[in-house]
Amino acid sequence: METETTIEVLVDAGVLECVPTGAGYEVAASFVEAVDDRHEEEVADLGPSALREHVRAVFDDEEVVAIVGDVGEDDREFATICLVLGERLGTTDDVARIASVVQQYRRGVPRDEGAPETFLAVHGDRLETLTRLYERSVVYIWREDCEPCDAMRETLEGQFETDPDDVALFAVYGPDYARTLADAFGVVGGPTTLFVREGRVESRLQGAHHPESVGSEVQVLREE
Known part of the structure; x- marks a missing residue:
């Protein structure tokens, strides 16, 4: 489904x-209340097998059950949103990605002034969930008043002039999530560009780099 x-x-x-x-x-507000109630009453304390059974009761597609169950083990809010969405929208094979959109709106709009134009600004503590939902992702971590960040942003905008179909593009304002980014992705500063496959960092570029270097990393990510 397109964002609009x-x-x-x-x-x-x-x-x-x-x-x-x-x-x-x-x-x-009514959706927030429904999610909070469902989370507290049913989902928060479920073990992995019981969580999958809850998901299976709403979704017939076993691939959806696997994705929501797997990601939901570490992010129960995400799993609960998927369950409530499934009941309101009917079963959909795109529920995991729709849930990620809802989580973004629930948390408020993250800082985006330093994000490349085609990159979606996201909250850093949601990044693990988001990158596990897509086979390939490029994540750009930036900070303000940073000339290398400005240079890398321009390079990424040149590399991704339009939103690609095969790679998800995310941007995070690093200082707001320094501990999370360090613990989960080994990020120690900005600008840092991560090339991620199903939640695992395949390679990274620290600082500003020439378009050829970025293009080479993107090509490797697409070919593997």
């Missing part, structure tokens, strides 16, 4: 609603 279509569907289902100013969207 996803948002329209979520608004119709009472998952998202326009903010009072009319500029943008936020998670509907």
Whole structure:
């Protein structure tokens, strides 16, 4: 589902609603309440097998059950959002990615002024979940008042002039999530560009790099 279509569907289902100013969207209070109640009453204390059975009761597709169950073991909020979405939208094979959109809106808009144009700015503590949902991802970590960051951003914008179909593009403002990024991805500063396969960092570029270096890493990520 395209992002615009996803948002329209979520608004119709009472998952998202326009903010009072009319500029943008936020998670509907009724949906937040439904997720919080479901999480506390059913999901928070489930073991891995019981969690998968809960997911299987909502989704018929075993691939969806595997993805939501696997990621949900480490992120129960994500699993709960998937369950409530499945009941409101009907079973969908794209529920995991839709849930990631909802999580973004629930947390508020992350800093994005340093993100390359085609990259989605995300919260750093959601990055592990997001990168596990896509086979290939490029993650750009930046900081403010940083000339190498500005140079790398321009290089990435040249590399990804349009949103690719086969690689997910994420950007994180590093200082807000320094401990999380260090523990989960070994990031010690910015700019850092990670080339990730199913949540595992395959390679990284620290600092600003020439377009040829970035292109080479992207090609390797696509070919493996």
